[in-house]
Amino acid sequence: MSQSTTESPRQIFLVVDDHEAILEGTVPALRREYATAEILTAQDLQTALTQIKLYHPTLIVLDLSIPEQPQTPARSEVGMRFLKMLLESKLAPNILVLSTNIKPLVQLKPSINAYEGGFAAMDKSLPIREMLRLVDVALRGSIYLPLELRARSEFDRRWLEVLTLKYQEGLTDKAIAERMKVSDRTVRNYWVRLQDALGVYDEPDKDLRIQIEIAARRLGLLS
Known part of the structure; x- marks a missing residue:
């Protein structure tokens, strides 16, 4: 991963999570990868809102289950409400949701797909290297949702045809191009x-x- 394409001296990251163990793993990893970025932390919504108001972070790494304020229980409703506010914010910070349960994000899919900033989401159980990859995705301004949050309708019908011709009929790329009446290059582009x-x-x-x-089979795109 090249820091020169994603990193600048003005970058500010805010990690919002009430688990010390997570912060102790996430923050050092971010510091190693983005040496010039300033990394802030918050363990509750109240502190996170203050940090955002003061520093306007470039990237927010957010656990969906966070407390409303210090010494209160962590609740997913709090994180979801916070995320909805961020998605509607004019600041449009880049966001990585890092949580043990990302399924509630399906409720916000229209807002996520229309979001002007970068957005990615992943399960906390995945390796740190996956987190760093998705931080890079979010910082590039891309939108990434895990497979379990996507629907078949989000895939272009031509991509689905390529899958069917390859994995259900066993055709080569050249034969797929002939069947679809497109160029070999177009088929390669569909694969990408x-x-x-x-x-x-x-x-x-x-x-x-x-x-x-x-x-594709995991997502139900192939029978």
Whole structure:
């Protein structure tokens, strides 16, 4: 990951989470990857709102289950209300939701898809390297939702046709291009779009097309 494309001396990150253990893992990882960024923390909504008002952070890393104020119980409703406010904010900070339960985000999908800032979400159980990858995605201004939050309708019908021709009929890319009456280059472009939409990335010792098939079947795009 290249810091030169995402990092600037003025970057300010705000990590909102009431778990000390999470902060102790997340914050040092961010400091190592973004050495010039200023990293703030908040363990409740009240403190987070104050930090935002004072510092206008570039990126907010948010757990959905947070307390309203110090010494009060953490509740997912608080984090969801906070996130809704951020999505409607004119500041449009880049956001990474880092939570044990990201399924409630489906309620905010229209706002997320229309959001002007970067947005990504992931389960806390995933490795730190995945968090850093999604921080980079959010800082680039892209929108990324995990597979379980996507619907079949979000995938272009031509991408779905490529999946069917490849994995249900066993056609080569050249044969797929002939069947669809498009160029070989267009088919390659469909694969790139599918790869991005499914969140599949090159990994050592793993076949990319097989990983695409696994992700597509998991999402129900293939029978």
